[in-house]
Amino acid sequence: MLTLDDADFGYQGRAVVRGASLAVRPNEFVVLLGSNGSGKTTLLRGLLGFLPPLAGTVSGRPGLRIGYVPQRETLDALYPLSAFDVVRLGAWRDLPFWRFGGARERTLARDALEACRAGGFARQRYAELSGGQRQRVLLARALASEPELLLLDEPTAGIDPETERGLLDLLGELRTQRGLSIWMVTHHLHAIAGRSDATVRVAEGRVEVERAA
Amino acid sequence: MSELFSANFLFRNAIFGGLGVVLLCSLVGIYLVLRRLVLIGVALPQASAAGVAAVFWLTGHGHSGTAQTHAFALVGSLVATFGALTLLVLGQRRGRSPADWSVGALFAISSAATILFVAINPKGDIEMASLLRGELLTISDGDLRLLGFALVGVAALFFLFRRDLLLSSFDPEFARTLGRDPVRYDLLLHGLIGGVIALGVMTAGPLVVFGFLVLPALAALRAAPGLVSAFAISAGLASVSFVGGFWLSYHSDLPAGPVCVAVAAVGWGLVTLAMRLRVPRRAAALLLLAVALALPQGCASRWKAAEERATSPLPRGSLPEALAARPIAVLPFTNATGQPLRVPQGLLGEAKRAVGAAGEDPAVTVPELLQARAGVELERRAFAVVPAERVSALLPQARTTTVLIPARGAEAASGSEDPVSVARAALKAGVEGPVLTGTLRRFTVTQTGLLLVRLELVIVDPRSEAILWTGAAKRPVPIQSALTWQEILIDAGPAIFAEAFGS
Numbered sequence: 001m002l003t004l005d006d007a008d009f010g011y012q013g014r015a016v017v018r019g020a021s022l023a024v025r026p027n028e029f030v031v032l033l034g035s036n037g038s039g040k041t042t043l044l045r046g047l048l049g050f051l052p053p054l055a056g057t058v059s060g061r062p063g064l065r066i067g068y069v070p071q072r073e074t075l076d077a078l079y080p081l082s083a084f085d086v087v088r089l090g091a092w093r094d095l096p097f098w099r100f101g102g103a104r105e106r107t108l109a110r111d112a113l114e115a116c117r118a119g120g121f122a123r124q125r126y127a128e129l130s131g132g133q134r135q136r137v138l139l140a141r142a143l144a145s146e147p148e149l150l151l152l153d154e155p156t157a158g159i160d161p162e163t164e165r166g167l168l169d170l171l172g173e174l175r176t177q178r179g180l181s182i183w184m185v186t187h188h189l190h191a192i193a194g195r196s197d198a199t200v201r202v203a204e205g206r207v208e209v210e211r212a213a
Numbered sequence: 214m215s216e217l218f219s220a221n222f223l224f225r226n227a228i229f230g231g232l233g234v235v236l237l238c239s240l241v242g243i244y245l246v247l248r249r250l251v252l253i254g255v256a257l258p259q260a261s262a263a264g265v266a267a268v269f270w271l272t273g274h275g276h277s278g279t280a281q282t283h284a285f286a287l288v289g290s291l292v293a294t295f296g297a298l299t300l301l302v303l304g305q306r307r308g309r310s311p312a313d314w315s316v317g318a319l320f321a322i323s324s325a326a327t328i329l330f331v332a333i334n335p336k337g338d339i340e341m342a343s344l345l346r347g348e349l350l351t352i353s354d355g356d357l358r359l360l361g362f363a364l365v366g367v368a369a370l371f372f373l374f375r376r377d378l379l380l381s382s383f384d385p386e387f388a389r390t391l392g393r394d395p396v397r398y399d400l401l402l403h404g405l406i407g408g409v410i411a412l413g414v415m416t417a418g419p420l421v422v423f424g425f426l427v428l429p430a431l432a433a434l435r436a437a438p439g440l441v442s443a444f445a446i447s448a449g450l451a452s453v454s455f456v457g458g459f460w461l462s463y464h465s466d467l468p469a470g471p472v473c474v475a476v477a478a479v480g481w482g483l484v485t486l487a488m489r490l491r492v493p494r495r496a497a498a499l500l501l502l503a504v505a506l507a508l509p510q511g512c513a514s515r516w517k518a519a520e521e522r523a524t525s526p527l528p529r530g531s532l533p534e535a536l537a538a539r540p541i542a543v544l545p546f547t548n549a550t551g552q553p554l555r556v557p558q559g560l561l562g563e564a565k566r567a568v569g570a571a572g573e574d575p576a577v578t579v580p581e582l583l584q585a586r587a588g589v590e591l592e593r594r595a596f597a598v599v600p601a602e603r604v605s606a607l608l609p610q611a612r613t614t615t616v617l618i619p620a621r622g623a624e625a626a627s628g629s630e631d632p633v634s635v636a637r638a639a640l641k642a643g644v645e646g647p648v649l650t651g652t653l654r655r656f657t658v659t660q661t662g663l664l665l666v667r668l669e670l671v672i673v674d675p676r677s678e679a680i681l682w683t684g685a686a687k688r689p690v691p692i693q694s695a696l697t698w699q700e701i702l703i704d705a706g707p708a709i710f711a712e713a714f715g716s
Contacts, residue, residue: 048390068390078247079383080437089383092376093391101376125438145391 001026001064001149001181002047007056009039009046015054016042020207022200024149024183029175031192032185034202040185043202044153047183065093067147071154072134077127083137084122087112090144112144113137115177116170132163136170143174150174152184156191164191226357232455233364234413235425235473239451240371241409242430243443244402248382252316253301254426257294257410258419259323264293265414266330287415294411297323298403360416367408370401378402379440417470424474425451432481435488450480529594530716533682536672539646540597542604543588544639546580546651546668547630554579554656580653582702583668583709587649590710599646607642632671633678640675647672647681664690664705670713684713 002024008015017039024030024047034040045051046058048068067090090112091105113119118136121129126137135155142150152171156164168191175182183200186192198211245254268289297319304315371378377398380388385395413422429451430443437443458473465472487496529537548554555578588598632650639648655667666689672682690705 048386050386050389066390068387070384070386074386075384076247078249078434080434080440080443081383082439085439089380089387090391092380095376097373097377141387 002058002060004046004053005057005059007046007058008054009042009051010054011042011051013054016205017046017202017207018205019056020046021056022207022209024181026148026181027175027179028181028197029172029195030181030183030198030200031196032183032200032202033187033189038202039205039207040202041153043200043207044151044183044185048151064149065145065147067142067145067150069135069138069142069150069152069155071157072131072138073158075126075138079126081126082123083118083126083129083133083140084109084113086126086137087118087122087140087144090141093145108144108146109140112140115143115174116140131159132167135159135163135167139167139170143178148181150180150182152182154185154187156186156188161191164188168192168195228456228459230357230360231417231421231459231469231473232452233361234409234416235421235429235451235455236448237364237367237371237409238413238422238425239429239433239447240368240444241406242426243433243440243447244378244382245406245426246430246434248402250406251427252313252320253298253406254410255423256301256316256320256323257297257407258414258422258426259320259327260297261290261294261411261414262419263323263326263330264289264291266327266334267293270330270334290415291411293323294407294414295404298407302400302403360412363408363412367405367412371405374398374401420474421470424470424477425455428474428477428481429454432477432484435481435484450477454480526595527590527593527711528716529596530711530714531682531684532594532596532672532714532716536647536681537596540599541591541672542599542639542644542646542648543584543591543601544604544608544635544644544648544650546584546587546653547635548578548580549652549654550656552656554653579656579702580651583653583706584651586702586706587651587670587710590707590714591649594714594716599644604644607644608639632673632680636673636675637678644675647674658692658701664692664701666690666705666709668709668713684715686710686712688712 004020004022007020008018009020010016020043032040032043042051046053048066049058049060088101088105088109091108092101095101095105110119110122113122116136116139118133118140121133126134129137139152139155142152150171156167159167171182171184172195174180184192196212198209201208201210242254245251265286268286272285301312301315301319304310305312377388377393378401380391380393381395381398382402385399388395388398410422410426413425429447432450433443433445433447437446454477455473458476459469461467461476462469462472585601588601591598632652635650636648650671650673652669653667654669655665657665666686668686670682670684670686671680673680686709688708690708692701692704
């Protein structure tokens, strides 16, 4: 789906991640591990295409649909958007500017909310939801964009262990049901034990891939 | 309040034009608040005003300034707004210092520059001061159409790209994963903000623009349950505040802009209070609407008394009782000042006039407004007056005659058309009964707030060609509180005719 070949990523010409070589395959669950400042998020931004490679190559299948779940604190609570409104943003991927949004977009948003077990609070204001609920809403938004590859940036940060388990279970189900490939940045090695197909370790800008036997 | 929208109301077009501006301000303002760009909303209108003031200074603009000057002023506003916007956006992208540093600096520099440009321009102070204080100048039908096209264009872009603007504002990174370029939509949003501000400042001044960019949006975001309702509440509050504020200002003889902004501020205050008292959002929105509608009605009785005083009957003074037998026709006054005395029509209109696109949209002049006032003042003294529409119908070509004075002095103006020949021409056109003619020889506003006026009035019987009455107004009239030509005439008109009629 997506391949990095000896790729460097960084900011203002300075490489933070160096010589990354890895391949994103269909229907796999991969976790990106590393300490703070190691370059995990930089690598994720490289995979998303936000950062062009400073060296090496990034090649992806044309038309690859990527769903992205950012850290929930990055979104501004000032916007008067309900959970449903937030999820519907994802359903606008294929909607050109001259067309009115209609039943298809609403259905996509509702299905995504149900799949993430977030239908119960769809009408509540996003800013008033708990951390775990917001994370489900952001996951539903990514699903509403009908992705093949789902990239998540620390989705379990700051939420309690029980909610974290529930979220990881949900990701596992979505992978199985929808054949998604899921790449997730996390610090919580213990929580993902036995769930992932591969681990990408990022340390001091170097990237190592360990695949489960 | 329906009087504001009647075809005869002098500021009718200004209301429609201003309403269009504040509506768009209230919509764009939602993004300004959500994107935390409120300070830009303060600084950009000030930069736009500085651009206008700079052009007035560079071209030595005054009340009788050339139409080309006003076209340059429009360019000045656009260049200053978009120039400042470009500098701010580039500064933010480089990110070397917090964004509010450069916005604060821009505001300080623009404010100082505006005041200095006005101060060193001895001719342009009244019009510029009225723009800065939020006076709404009259707008002709043609100007209103031009403004309407521009505003509809901005509104159409805002509507067409509403989804992309929301996506790129709320979560730019997610927008990129959906194939949207947030930088492009950022530029579009900033362009729309700049366009609304530049057009708005030209129509209503920086105070009204900033007030309506921020206050309705703040109230709406407090009360609204969702984004669509926030846009609706913001637009509704802006409309009601503007029309209600305009109505209040008209009846209280206060500058329209600050009153409109004050009404919007009351709306915002009420919403904030309701939210603190935990009134349900839907009830708060309804309450806000009800109070905004009731406010002007509640003040109606207070202003009505003042209005009655301004139109109350007066003694006839030196005017002969015999004139009451037949209706008097007030003929177009002769302008013998040597100045065009054209009432500014709003800067868009002046720009259009400069490029020769004014068409059949004649500018209103001071003598025409004095002519209209003469009719009102005669009626206050219990004289019947031939309706102005009938005089215009009988004398369709007759508008104010302007007598240009040679450089040697005012004496040459005495060669203007004499009242008897004017009356004779009126008789030929079918005007019956006595006619009132007027010759305006001086109309100058001093720096100390005095109107130096010399108006000579003559009533002639066209059939006998006998002069029935003569009078004149020569005393200076204090006009300290007036800032526009219309206000000057509203304030000074009764005093001028009281002196001329002797009552």
